[in-house]
Amino acid sequence: MEKRIAICPGSFDPITKGHLDIIRRASSLFDEVIVLILVNYSKSNTAFTPAERVELARRVTKDMPNVRVDFFGGLLADYASHVGACTLIKGLRAVSDFEYEFQMALTNKKLCPTLETMFMTTDIKYMYLSSSIVREVATMGGDISEFVCPEIIDDIRRRLGPKTEESK
Template sequence: MERIAVCPGSFDPVTLGHLDIFSRASNLFDRVIVLVSKNMMKSHESFTPQERKDMILRVTKNLPNLEVDIFGGLLADYVKDAGAIAIVKGLRAVSDFEYEFQMALANRKLYAGAETVFLTTTTENMYLSSSVVKQIAAFGGDISHFVPPEILDFIEKRLVKERQS
Protein backbone atom coordinates (compact mmCIF):
# COMPACT_ATOMS: atom_id res chain seq x y z
CA MET A 1 0.00 0.00 0.00
CA GLU A 2 1.31 3.43 -0.98
CA ARG A 3 1.87 5.70 2.01
CA ILE A 4 0.56 9.15 1.03
CA ALA A 5 0.97 12.29 3.13
CA VAL A 6 -0.58 15.71 2.66
CA CYS A 7 1.45 18.75 3.69
CA PRO A 8 -0.99 21.68 3.82
CA GLY A 9 -0.28 25.37 4.16
CA SER A 10 -0.72 28.79 2.65
CA PHE A 11 2.96 29.06 1.58
CA ASP A 12 2.58 32.78 0.83
CA PRO A 13 5.46 32.71 -0.14
CA VAL A 14 7.25 29.38 0.21
CA THR A 15 10.38 29.64 2.38
CA LEU A 16 13.49 27.57 3.01
CA GLY A 17 11.77 26.32 6.16
CA HIS A 18 8.88 24.96 4.10
CA LEU A 19 11.31 23.39 1.66
CA ASP A 20 13.08 21.62 4.53
CA ILE A 21 9.78 20.12 5.75
CA PHE A 22 8.83 19.04 2.20
CA SER A 23 12.18 17.33 1.73
CA ARG A 24 12.05 15.51 5.05
CA ALA A 25 8.44 14.41 4.48
CA SER A 26 9.38 13.05 1.05
CA ASN A 27 11.93 10.80 2.78
CA LEU A 28 9.25 9.43 5.13
CA PHE A 29 6.39 8.77 2.71
CA ASP A 30 5.98 7.19 -0.71
CA ARG A 31 4.12 10.22 -2.00
CA VAL A 32 3.74 13.74 -0.58
CA ILE A 33 1.08 16.16 -1.74
CA VAL A 34 1.89 19.75 -0.86
CA LEU A 35 -1.51 21.36 -0.59
CA VAL A 36 -1.76 25.09 -1.18
CA SER A 37 -4.76 26.31 0.78
CA LYS A 38 -6.32 29.50 2.04
CA ASN A 39 -5.59 30.41 5.64
CA MET A 40 -8.82 31.87 7.00
CA MET A 41 -6.81 33.68 9.69
CA LYS A 42 -4.94 35.75 7.10
CA SER A 43 -6.85 38.48 5.28
CA HIS A 44 -4.26 39.40 2.65
CA GLU A 45 -2.44 37.09 0.26
CA SER A 46 0.57 38.35 -1.67
CA PHE A 47 0.53 35.55 -4.24
CA THR A 48 -2.36 33.76 -5.92
CA PRO A 49 -2.80 30.06 -5.17
CA GLN A 50 -1.60 29.24 -8.69
CA GLU A 51 1.54 31.39 -8.24
CA ARG A 52 2.28 29.63 -4.94
CA LYS A 53 1.80 26.24 -6.59
CA ASP A 54 4.14 27.24 -9.43
CA MET A 55 6.80 28.47 -6.99
CA ILE A 56 6.66 25.21 -5.02
CA LEU A 57 6.93 23.16 -8.21
CA ARG A 58 10.01 25.17 -9.26
CA VAL A 59 11.85 24.56 -5.98
CA THR A 60 10.92 20.88 -5.53
CA LYS A 61 11.96 19.49 -8.91
CA ASN A 62 14.51 17.29 -7.13
CA LEU A 63 11.77 15.53 -5.11
CA PRO A 64 10.19 13.07 -7.56
CA ASN A 65 7.61 11.75 -5.09
CA LEU A 66 6.22 15.23 -4.36
CA GLU A 67 3.27 16.84 -6.12
CA VAL A 68 1.46 20.12 -5.54
CA ASP A 69 -2.26 20.78 -5.53
CA ILE A 70 -4.65 23.61 -4.62
CA PHE A 71 -7.73 23.13 -2.46
CA GLY A 72 -10.15 25.47 -0.75
CA GLY A 73 -12.30 23.13 1.33
CA LEU A 74 -11.92 21.07 4.48
CA LEU A 75 -8.49 19.50 4.81
CA ALA A 76 -9.98 16.29 6.21
CA ASP A 77 -12.10 15.88 3.06
CA TYR A 78 -9.07 16.33 0.81
CA VAL A 79 -6.97 13.89 2.85
CA LYS A 80 -9.69 11.25 2.73
CA ASP A 81 -10.26 11.67 -1.03
CA ALA A 82 -6.50 11.46 -1.67
CA GLY A 83 -6.23 8.21 0.29
CA ALA A 84 -3.60 9.79 2.54
CA ILE A 85 -2.55 8.24 5.83
CA ALA A 86 -0.93 11.38 7.26
CA ILE A 87 -1.08 15.14 7.49
CA VAL A 88 2.42 16.61 7.84
CA LYS A 89 2.83 19.89 9.71
CA GLY A 90 6.04 21.74 10.50
CA LEU A 91 6.53 23.18 13.98
CA ARG A 92 8.84 26.08 14.79
CA ALA A 93 8.04 26.69 18.45
CA VAL A 94 5.75 25.70 21.29
CA SER A 95 3.37 28.48 20.21
CA ASP A 96 2.87 26.68 16.87
CA PHE A 97 2.09 23.44 18.68
CA GLU A 98 -0.94 24.72 20.55
CA TYR A 99 -2.75 25.79 17.37
CA GLU A 100 -1.59 22.79 15.33
CA PHE A 101 -2.60 20.38 18.11
CA GLN A 102 -6.13 21.79 18.07
CA MET A 103 -6.26 21.45 14.30
CA ALA A 104 -4.94 17.87 14.50
CA LEU A 105 -7.70 16.93 16.95
CA ALA A 106 -10.36 18.53 14.75
CA ASN A 107 -9.02 16.78 11.63
CA ARG A 108 -8.93 13.47 13.51
CA LYS A 109 -12.58 13.93 14.49
CA LEU A 110 -13.54 14.73 10.88
CA TYR A 111 -11.48 11.89 9.39
CA ALA A 112 -9.92 9.22 11.61
CA GLY A 113 -8.09 7.58 8.71
CA ALA A 114 -5.06 9.89 8.85
CA GLU A 115 -2.66 10.80 11.62
CA THR A 116 -1.10 14.23 11.97
CA VAL A 117 2.69 14.03 11.96
CA PHE A 118 4.64 16.97 13.36
CA LEU A 119 8.13 17.65 12.03
CA THR A 120 10.17 20.11 14.03
CA THR A 121 12.07 22.69 12.06
CA THR A 122 15.83 22.89 12.01
CA THR A 123 17.33 25.45 14.38
CA GLU A 124 18.32 27.77 11.52
CA ASN A 125 14.65 27.98 10.47
CA MET A 126 13.00 28.32 13.89
CA TYR A 127 12.15 32.00 13.40
CA LEU A 128 11.32 31.76 9.70
CA SER A 129 7.80 32.23 8.36
CA SER A 130 6.17 33.69 5.27
CA SER A 131 5.08 36.63 7.42
CA VAL A 132 8.68 37.34 8.45
CA VAL A 133 9.77 37.23 4.80
CA LYS A 134 7.01 39.66 3.81
CA GLN A 135 7.82 42.02 6.68
CA ILE A 136 11.54 42.13 5.87
CA ALA A 137 10.82 42.66 2.17
CA ALA A 138 8.30 45.41 2.98
CA PHE A 139 11.15 47.44 4.50
CA GLY A 140 13.54 46.68 1.64
CA GLY A 141 15.55 44.07 3.56
CA ASP A 142 17.49 41.18 2.04
CA ILE A 143 15.35 38.02 1.97
CA SER A 144 17.87 35.89 0.06
CA HIS A 145 18.68 33.87 3.20
CA PHE A 146 15.02 32.95 3.68
CA VAL A 147 13.64 31.84 0.30
CA PRO A 148 14.93 29.45 -2.39
CA PRO A 149 17.16 31.22 -4.95
CA GLU A 150 15.06 29.97 -7.90
CA ILE A 151 12.15 32.17 -6.83
CA LEU A 152 13.93 35.05 -5.05
CA ASP A 153 13.52 37.57 -7.89
CA PHE A 154 9.85 36.77 -8.39
CA ILE A 155 9.12 37.16 -4.67
CA GLU A 156 11.12 40.36 -4.33
CA LYS A 157 9.44 41.99 -7.33
CA ARG A 158 5.96 41.18 -6.02
CA LEU A 159 6.65 42.28 -2.46
CA VAL A 160 8.37 45.49 -3.60
CA LYS A 161 5.36 46.25 -5.83
CA GLU A 162 3.06 45.73 -2.81
CA ARG A 163 5.23 48.07 -0.73
CA GLN A 164 4.96 50.78 -3.37
CA SER A 165 1.16 50.48 -3.61
Protein backbone atom coordinates in the same frame (compact mmCIF):
# COMPACT_ATOMS: atom_id res chain seq x y z
CA MET B 1 1.39 -2.79 -0.23
CA GLU B 2 -0.61 0.41 -0.24
CA LYS B 3 1.13 3.64 -1.21
CA ARG B 4 1.79 5.84 1.82
CA ILE B 5 0.74 9.41 1.02
CA ALA B 6 1.41 12.36 3.30
CA ILE B 7 0.20 15.92 2.97
CA CYS B 8 2.17 19.02 3.98
CA PRO B 9 -0.59 21.63 4.16
CA GLY B 10 -0.16 25.38 4.45
CA SER B 11 -0.72 28.76 2.91
CA PHE B 12 2.94 28.99 1.76
CA ASP B 13 2.72 32.74 1.11
CA PRO B 14 5.54 32.39 0.02
CA ILE B 15 7.20 29.01 0.53
CA THR B 16 10.38 29.31 2.64
CA LYS B 17 13.52 27.28 3.24
CA GLY B 18 11.93 26.23 6.55
CA HIS B 19 8.96 24.77 4.68
CA LEU B 20 11.32 23.00 2.29
CA ASP B 21 13.26 21.49 5.18
CA ILE B 22 10.06 19.83 6.46
CA ILE B 23 8.95 18.77 2.95
CA ARG B 24 12.33 17.25 2.10
CA ARG B 25 12.48 15.29 5.36
CA ALA B 26 8.88 14.10 4.95
CA SER B 27 9.65 12.94 1.40
CA SER B 28 12.22 10.51 2.80
CA LEU B 29 9.54 8.92 5.02
CA PHE B 30 6.61 8.56 2.62
CA ASP B 31 6.02 7.22 -0.89
CA GLU B 32 4.40 10.49 -1.94
CA VAL B 33 4.19 13.91 -0.33
CA ILE B 34 1.61 16.43 -1.46
CA VAL B 35 2.41 20.05 -0.72
CA LEU B 36 -1.13 21.34 -0.39
CA ILE B 37 -1.73 25.04 -0.79
CA LEU B 38 -4.79 25.88 1.26
CA VAL B 39 -6.95 28.94 1.66
CA ASN B 40 -6.52 30.21 5.22
CA TYR B 41 -9.73 32.11 5.85
CA SER B 42 -8.21 33.86 8.87
CA LYS B 43 -5.57 35.40 6.58
CA SER B 44 -7.54 37.61 4.23
CA ASN B 45 -4.61 39.45 2.65
CA THR B 46 -2.20 37.17 0.87
CA ALA B 47 0.72 38.43 -1.16
CA PHE B 48 0.34 35.77 -3.85
CA THR B 49 -2.73 34.18 -5.41
CA PRO B 50 -3.26 30.45 -4.88
CA ALA B 51 -2.14 29.77 -8.48
CA GLU B 52 1.04 31.79 -7.93
CA ARG B 53 1.78 29.98 -4.67
CA VAL B 54 1.33 26.63 -6.43
CA GLU B 55 3.75 27.73 -9.17
CA LEU B 56 6.37 28.95 -6.66
CA ALA B 57 6.11 25.71 -4.69
CA ARG B 58 6.40 23.60 -7.85
CA ARG B 59 9.57 25.42 -8.87
CA VAL B 60 11.34 24.84 -5.55
CA THR B 61 10.27 21.18 -5.23
CA LYS B 62 10.94 20.18 -8.85
CA ASP B 63 13.98 18.10 -7.85
CA MET B 64 12.00 16.00 -5.37
CA PRO B 65 10.53 13.16 -7.47
CA ASN B 66 7.96 11.98 -4.93
CA VAL B 67 6.64 15.47 -4.13
CA ARG B 68 3.79 17.15 -5.94
CA VAL B 69 1.97 20.41 -5.34
CA ASP B 70 -1.78 20.92 -5.34
CA PHE B 71 -4.38 23.49 -4.27
CA PHE B 72 -7.61 22.95 -2.34
CA GLY B 73 -10.15 25.42 -1.03
CA GLY B 74 -12.15 23.12 1.24
CA LEU B 75 -11.66 21.03 4.34
CA LEU B 76 -8.24 19.43 4.64
CA ALA B 77 -9.81 16.20 5.96
CA ASP B 78 -11.97 15.95 2.82
CA TYR B 79 -8.95 16.37 0.55
CA ALA B 80 -6.98 13.78 2.55
CA SER B 81 -9.83 11.27 2.21
CA HIS B 82 -10.12 11.98 -1.51
CA VAL B 83 -6.41 11.30 -2.23
CA GLY B 84 -6.06 8.44 0.26
CA ALA B 85 -3.53 10.20 2.47
CA CYS B 86 -2.59 8.53 5.74
CA THR B 87 -0.72 11.39 7.39
CA LEU B 88 -0.64 15.16 7.70
CA ILE B 89 2.82 16.63 8.25
CA LYS B 90 2.88 19.77 10.37
CA GLY B 91 6.05 21.71 11.01
CA LEU B 92 6.59 23.24 14.43
CA ARG B 93 8.98 26.11 15.06
CA ALA B 94 8.21 26.73 18.72
CA VAL B 95 6.04 25.46 21.56
CA SER B 96 3.63 28.30 20.78
CA ASP B 97 2.80 26.61 17.43
CA PHE B 98 1.81 23.37 19.15
CA GLU B 99 -1.44 24.37 20.85
CA TYR B 100 -3.14 25.48 17.63
CA GLU B 101 -1.72 22.59 15.60
CA PHE B 102 -2.77 20.05 18.24
CA GLN B 103 -6.33 21.41 18.16
CA MET B 104 -6.34 21.15 14.36
CA ALA B 105 -4.97 17.58 14.53
CA LEU B 106 -7.80 16.54 16.84
CA THR B 107 -10.37 18.19 14.57
CA ASN B 108 -8.97 16.47 11.46
CA LYS B 109 -8.95 13.13 13.31
CA LYS B 110 -12.61 13.62 14.20
CA LEU B 111 -13.48 14.45 10.59
CA CYS B 112 -11.32 11.65 9.13
CA PRO B 113 -10.59 8.92 11.73
CA THR B 114 -7.95 7.18 9.58
CA LEU B 115 -5.88 10.35 9.25
CA GLU B 116 -2.86 10.79 11.53
CA THR B 117 -0.94 14.00 12.13
CA MET B 118 2.83 13.95 12.45
CA PHE B 119 4.58 16.92 14.00
CA MET B 120 8.10 17.65 12.80
CA THR B 121 10.29 20.26 14.40
CA THR B 122 12.01 22.50 11.97
CA ASP B 123 15.78 22.57 11.73
CA ILE B 124 17.18 24.96 14.32
CA LYS B 125 18.52 27.28 11.61
CA TYR B 126 14.92 27.97 10.48
CA MET B 127 13.18 28.25 13.86
CA TYR B 128 12.71 32.00 13.50
CA LEU B 129 11.57 31.86 9.87
CA SER B 130 8.03 32.40 8.64
CA SER B 131 6.38 33.58 5.43
CA SER B 132 5.34 36.78 7.20
CA ILE B 133 9.00 37.55 8.01
CA VAL B 134 9.91 37.00 4.34
CA ARG B 135 7.11 39.33 3.24
CA GLU B 136 8.14 42.02 5.73
CA VAL B 137 11.85 41.91 4.87
CA ALA B 138 11.09 41.90 1.12
CA THR B 139 8.70 44.84 1.46
CA MET B 140 11.44 46.86 3.14
CA GLY B 141 13.97 45.94 0.43
CA GLY B 142 16.01 43.59 2.64
CA ASP B 143 18.00 40.56 1.55
CA ILE B 144 15.76 37.46 1.55
CA SER B 145 18.32 35.07 0.04
CA GLU B 146 18.78 33.25 3.37
CA PHE B 147 15.01 32.74 3.68
CA VAL B 148 13.84 31.47 0.28
CA CYS B 149 15.26 29.51 -2.66
CA PRO B 150 16.97 31.42 -5.47
CA GLU B 151 14.35 30.23 -7.99
CA ILE B 152 11.67 32.45 -6.44
CA ILE B 153 13.57 35.47 -5.07
CA ASP B 154 12.86 37.65 -8.12
CA ASP B 155 9.13 36.81 -7.99
CA ILE B 156 8.98 37.88 -4.36
CA ARG B 157 10.98 41.05 -4.94
CA ARG B 158 8.81 42.04 -7.92
CA ARG B 159 5.63 41.55 -5.91
CA LEU B 160 6.72 42.90 -2.53
CA GLY B 161 9.88 44.96 -2.96
CA PRO B 162 9.93 48.70 -2.35
CA LYS B 163 8.21 50.68 -5.05
CA THR B 164 10.28 53.13 -7.03
CA GLU B 165 8.83 56.18 -8.75
CA GLU B 166 8.95 54.27 -12.06
CA SER B 167 7.02 51.26 -10.71
CA LYS B 168 4.21 53.25 -9.03
